[in-house]
Amino acid sequence: MGSTPHTRRSDTRERIQRTALDLFVTRGYEKTSLREIAEQLGVTKAALYYHFKTKEDILRAISDHVGGPVDELIDWGEAQPPTPEVKRELLCRYSEKLRGAVPVFRILQENQASLRTLDIGGRLRERVTRLSRLMRAGDEALDAQVRFSSALFTVHFGALVLDDVVGDPEEKRLATLDVALEVLGTAVAGR
Amino acid sequence: MGSTPHTRRSDTRERIQRTALDLFVTRGYEKTSLREIAEQLGVTKAALYYHFKTKEDILRAISDHVGGPVDELIDWGEAQPPTPEVKRELLCRYSEKLRGAVPVFRILQENQASLRTLDIGGRLRERVTRLSRLMRAGDEALDAQVRFSSALFTVHFGALVLDDVVGDPEEKRLATLDVALEVLGTAVAGR
């Protein structure tokens, strides 16, 4: 019977990621040492290395939870024409990806400098570049460019910042999206 | 006498800050070692310690170029009533502070996680908190709150991001400000 088999076939890999995520969020990637992760988990540093090749690899695993979905979104976007509708759709979907993955995005956001050297930083940079290009495509006017960027900021940073604000998360998300769409809207629709 | 006015007295301190700024921007605060700074400057590590008490102290000196003015702005803001006009004024002035100090803001932005432990991080956090509170004061409605934040994001991140975009800086700055004010405006003015 045994509904909770005790650690049957390593859930350790997941536990490492969870602990690391926690520490990366609170202390930062660089300042979090493998010793800390291991200790907090009650295993040895060497155990971490059984499950992950390097420290960066742990972060990669964590950030892939978010990287994959976002890449798909970008791929989809690049296959579409740069119409206002597509951009609106992009913002909506991006907002959805953010939901529930805020801590991961926060790590990527707040440790940018540290990631630069790592190849995970390269991937991140590429993602940001592609997403920006996507959002900005279609209207080269300065005002439009600013609007496109601003709408993206609103969705992205809104999620990160409003996270520690009281209120129903979904409600906050939709409010944020509304504002972003409005900023965008005046650009694409002329309103 | 003295063709070089009163620049007597170590311009080394300034050169250290410039070099450090450069390296902090390109390699990040943590990843930049004092050895690197010293080498790039052609002095010894010990020399850095003659001019600055710690590594953090160098960063502090750099960030104070921006911290002081911003603090003054916040102080001013807190002495005003939370009217729409004041908020608009805040955005305008904040935008001006950003101008020319983008690299410093970028360092603070991209090294947030590293700064958390440092007391300079505390000050930064406080500044952000106060500025946010200032911007958000006066209207607790969710929609308004989002708008206030978004306007601030637009000015702040717009400056950082649009920096590597072609175009006249001042023109870009004003365009950004326009969008920010608009986002704000619909909230505060009802339009």
Next chain:
Amino acid sequence: MGSTPHTRRSDTRERIQRTALDLFVTRGYEKTSLREIAEQLGVTKAALYYHFKTKEDILRAISDHVGGPVDELIDWGEAQPPTPEVKRELLCRYSEKLRGAVPVFRILQENQASLRTLDIGGRLRERVTRLSRLMRAGDEALDAQVRFSSALFTVHFGALVLDDVVGDPEEKRLATLDVALEVLGTAVAGR
């Protein structure tokens, strides 16, 4: 019955030795990790431990292919009087032992320092000492001592070095032996 005679029963042990031999030769004993051996073989590290008690044990098994025969040779030599004929015989037989086991000798040769701590190193040292003593016995004159050593070097290192030189192996071996015997000869025979 059984087309494959009686090779039943794990040829894995042999495969481990072969793989290890390869890696020890190319990367050195210390620099070769059990992980590498296991990976190159497509098994787990733990599997190696099923077949061998320690890493040193693998090397021991490898070097025993050569150690036993050489020990026999030395035993034989020590039972003989230290005559010129015996020494000539020793060189000839040693040369034969070397034939085909060059890689093993090379490992022992090039990893001497690493082996020192291991008890296999002690055995090697003992072998070398006994063989040298055997070759040097009978004539304490400095010139003779040098000659005896030189003849042994010639056979031993000649085999290792000439291995990567073109030419029929057996022919090279005999040529080497000739020179060694000549060096020896002038000492023992006066020629």
Next chain:
Amino acid sequence: MGSTPHTRRSDTRERIQRTALDLFVTRGYEKTSLREIAEQLGVTKAALYYHFKTKEDILRAISDHVGGPVDELIDWGEAQPPTPEVKRELLCRYSEKLRGAVPVFRILQENQASLRTLDIGGRLRERVTRLSRLMRAGDEALDAQVRFSSALFTVHFGALVLDDVVGDPEEKRLATLDVALEVLGTAVAGR
């Protein structure tokens, strides 16, 4: 005054080399940890890194005491025609270089496998190759080739092996050289 100034301006670099040399000889390069060197010297590991960039760098400094002179010898040899006289001269001079530097040569000899990965290993290999080529040039006959090699072995390994044998060092060296020259002689002179 003050004939023995106490450690005036770092004789530490030299002391590190001496201690390392000792340990490399007795325990081997790989098996000697920087902790051991530091402890035996009464300094911290970090002090070693003040004076040398890496562990390999310490070995390099040690081996350069011998590498430079030998390189010069080889350079000289390569500028000469491959005559018997030149070869004799090469052996004589090589023998002289060996004198007094036996421990260094022993390290290089006994740690060959470990050095392979290091770029100091490459240099060593190159040196050996060039020296061999030099000695073997001029007569492609198998017998001659073997003789050339053998003469070199005699000088090289003779120095290493006879080091722990009683007797006046210089006398031993000359005796060794005599045998080497004789081996060579029969090849080059036809005798």
Next chain:
DNA sequence: CATGAATGAGAGTTCATTCAT
């Protein structure tokens, strides 16, 4: 003003080895 020398603490990483399954 600045350097040369050194330190203590800790980082990430790798290794041979063990053992329940």
Next chain:
DNA sequence: CATGAATGAACTCTCATTCAT
């Protein structure tokens, strides 16, 4: 026969910092 998971000890190396000169 063999594996997956884990460990403890060690490793090389880097860093911010100190201080006598």
